[in-house]
Amino acid sequence: MDVHVPGHEGIGSIVKLGSGVGDRRRIGQRVGVKWINETCKTCDICQKDETLCPDQHNSGRDTPGTLQEESKRRFCLDMGASHFFSFTDPEIEQGIHAITGHGGAHAIVCCAGAEAGYNQAPRLLRRGAIHLPHIKIC
Numbered sequence: 001m002d003v004h005v006p007g008h009e010g011i012g013s014i015v016k017l018g019s020g021v022g023d024r025r026r027i028g029q030r031v032g033v034k035w036i037n038e039t040c041k042t043c044d045i046c047q048k049d050e051t052l053c054p055d056q057h058n059s060g061r062d063t064p065g066t067l068q069e070e071s072k073r074r075f076c077l078d079m080g081a082s083h084f085f086s087f088t089d090p091e092i093e094q095g096i097h098a099i100t101g102h103g104g105a106h107a108i109v110c111c112a113g114a115e116a117g118y119n120q121a122p123r124l125l126r127r128g129a130i131h132l133p134h135i136k137i138c
């Protein structure tokens with residue numbers, strides 16, 4: 001499985017509840033996501049120490065991690081960003097050009113876990129903008 005969402009052992013607050021969650025969780029509740037998402041629970045190693053299971057699945061390694069959209073949005077806005085756009089937003093180019101006076105951004109910090117974000121970033125910059133080398137998160 002090719003995981004495009006990095007991050008493990010994250011913490012945050014619940015912003016939306018899915019069906020089947022029950023009444024144990026509520027919006028606004030602080031929660032954490034453990035590194036081990038799943039183990040086989042049947043091997044000899046699991047019988048002694050589940051954290052060492054060779055067949056374990058981990059958050060951010062082979063299952064989607066904790067650096068998800070809402071975390072990124074909140075982090076950027078808390079750090080002083082005036083706007084937040086996801087590279088998956090189909091209107092991102094129009095949105096960025098609209099708030100920058102149709103010239104594009106002066107600079108972009110791209111920290112996407114998917115190559116598409118790095119390929120898209122140059123199209124969002126204005127002429128003469130700072131063009132940082134592409135750094136792919138592995």
Ligand SMILES: [Zn+2]
Nearest residue numbers: 040043046053
């Ligand atoms: Zn096991």
